[in-house]
Amino acid sequence: MSIPGLTLPGLTLSNAPPPTSAPSPTSRTHTLPPRTEYRFESPPHSPLTIKLLSGTAELFGTELAPQVPYNFQHAKGAVYTWHGCVLEITGAADGEYVAEETPMGQYANLHFALEGMRNAAEMGGGIGPRVCVVGPAGSGKTSLVRILTGYAVKARRQTVVVNLDPGMGMLSVPGTLSAATFASLVDVEEGWGSSPISGPSVVPVKMPLVYHLGSAVPEENARLFKGLVTRLALAVTSRLDEDGDVRAGGCVVDTSGSVASGKGGYELIQYIVSEFSVTTLIVLGSERLYSSLKQLYPPGSPTSILKLDKSGGCVDRDESWMRAARQAQIREYFFGRGAVTLSPYTQMLDFASTSIFRVSGPATSSAFDPGASSTADDDDEYEPEVYGSAQDKITPSLALQNSLLAVTHADPSESADEIRMASVMGYVYVADVDEGKKKLRVLSPVSARVPAKALLWGGFPEDVVDLVG
Numbered sequence: 001m002s003i004p005g006l007t008l009p010g011l012t013l014s015n016a017p018p019p020t021s022a023p024s025p026t027s028r029t030h031t032l033p034p035r036t037e038y039r040f041e042s043p044p045h046s047p048l049t050i051k052l053l054s055g056t057a058e059l060f061g062t063e064l065a066p067q068v069p070y071n072f073q074h075a076k077g078a079v080y081t082w083h084g085c086v087l088e089i090t091g092a093a094d095g096e097y098v099a100e101e102t103p104m105g106q107y108a109n110l111h112f113a114l115e116g117m118r119n120a121a122e123m124g125g126g127i128g129p130r131v132c133v134v135g136p137a138g139s140g141k142t143s144l145v146r147i148l149t150g151y152a153v154k155a156r157r158q159t160v161v162v163n164l165d166p167g168m169g170m171l172s173v174p175g176t177l178s179a180a181t182f183a184s185l186v187d188v189e190e191g192w193g194s195s196p197i198s199g200p201s202v203v204p205v206k207m208p209l210v211y212h213l214g215s216a217v218p219e220e221n222a223r224l225f226k227g228l229v230t231r232l233a234l235a236v237t238s239r240l241d242e243d244g245d246v247r248a249g250g251c252v253v254d255t256s257g258s259v260a261s262g263k264g265g266y267e268l269i270q271y272i273v274s275e276f277s278v279t280t281l282i283v284l285g286s287e288r289l290y291s292s293l294k295q296l297y298p299p300g301s302p303t304s305i306l307k308l309d310k311s312g313g314c315v316d317r318d319e320s321w322m323r324a325a326r327q328a329q330i331r332e333y334f335f336g337r338g339a340v341t342l343s344p345y346t347q348m349l350d351f352a353s354t355s356i357f358r359v360s361g362p363a364t365s366s367a368f369d370p371g372a373s374s375t376a377d378d379d380d381e382y383e384p385e386v387y388g389s390a391q392d393k394i395t396p397s398l399a400l401q402n403s404l405l406a407v408t409h410a411d412p413s414e415s416a417d418e419i420r421m422a423s424v425m426g427y428v429y430v431a432d433v434d435e436g437k438k439k440l441r442v443l444s445p446v447s448a449r450v451p452a453k454a455l456l457w458g459g460f461p462e463d464v465v466d467l468v469g
């Protein structure tokens with residue numbers, strides 16, 4: 001047990017420890033005193049393996065099972081211990097050290113405060129805390145959301161996690177916005193774990209609701225972003241309203257660092273807070289942001305603001321690191337990871353039977369204007385580019401090769417805006433385009449025919465050139 005008084009359901013069921021083996025010659029051990037963490041950066045091409053030999057430890061809020069090797073490749077992270085532990089590390093690290101100063105005490109206190117709100121909600125039949133984490137890029141927002149989710153699961157809560165940072169996907173590919181209820185263990189190695197559309201998983205899978213934003217930062221597509229935020233918020237709110245198991249758990253929303261940059265007077269943060277009726281706004285790593293938001297949400301407003309320390313372990317990731325991480329996430333979506341190897345399904349599609357819509361150009365419909373009443377639309381300094389309408393049905397060409405297509409729930413006959421705003425069933429990868437035979441060879445994570453729905457192409461994430469040989 002990492003945190004006194006909490007139990008971790010399901011761990012032994014999903015991660016049975018293998019027989020203990022003698023340490024390999026390349027391995028080393030680290031003895032961690034209580035309340036310290038082992039921080040590591042694993043290289044892109046060889047795994048760093050961490051095994052808990054004794055004591056208790058957790059990675060971003062999820063407890064490590066004893067004697068189980070966890071593999072990390074092209075990853076940065078920290079294993080924290082409340083009561084002390086011994087770790088066995090195997091493989092080369094790009095960087096590793098044990099840190100004594102961490103904000104984990106603050107994060108645990110926040111968890112207990114949220115538990116208090118959840119208990120009160122349970123007693124009164126109301127909805128639990130709606131938490132939103134904001135801060136600059138690399139300030140540790142996603143890590144904190146994972147920690148809060150892991151602790152909520154340990155406390156036997158069900159919490160809805162919402163990812164509004166399209167830079168990396170949650171239970172999906174990059175370029176998406178998504179929401180999922182976490183009632184079971186969060187995957188230690190894989191971040192958020194697997195969704196059913198990408199095959200079996202060692203830990204229980206979560207069913208995400210996914211939308212295709214198709215850009216890396218919300219401002220590139222601010223209007224569409226708002227529309228999708230509204231749709232996600234409606235879905236999450238109705239889930240919280242209707243599902244008694246989830247209601248008290250509330251939700252935790254992760255955001256993109258770009259919305260904290262101050263452009264437009266934090267208009268997108270205000271939009272998110274209002275759509276999700278956020279009760280608790282957590283600011284990480286920026287005094288300026290905290291001070292500005294305090295003016296927007298003074299004491300007595302329904303949203304309370306809390307500033308927490310950024311972990312000294314948070315590391316900046318340059319564009320080439322992020323690009324490699326995105327490509328790895330897409331590869332895992334189709335092929336799985338580590339022991340869970342998936343067999344994606346290849347199929348041929350006739351040009352005539354596909355309805356592919358290019359994502360580009362300004363949104364034209366006046367009906368699609370979810371942010372029209374927003375004050376910042378009048379802000380002269382803030383002129384977000386409005387791209388993203390599903391405008392033209394295209395004839396497949398070589399330009400599609402190596403790209404992802406979002407398979408939406410929309411029928412091709414629906415309006416351009418409905419198609420653009422539709423939720424996504426999953427993604428297929430265009431492995432080959434034969435313009436002569438008018439056929440596409442696509443890779444799909446499930447062995448079923450690609451349904452005759454509207455497919456979206458373009459934008460972000462970038463092409464993955466060597467996904468299939």
Ligand SMILES: Nc1ncnc2c1ncn2[C@@H]1O[C@H](COP(=O)(O)OP(=O)(O)OP(=O)(O)O)[C@@H](O)[C@H]1O
Binds near residue numbers: 075140
């Ligand atoms: N305590 C820690 N020790 C080591 N690495 C850490 C620690 N906390 C976070 N990191 C790493 O730092 C990087 C940035 O953290 P994180 O992704 O949580 O930040 P973020 O604010 O969500 O970033 P972005 O806005 O760019 O998505 C990640 O690679 C994460 O794994």
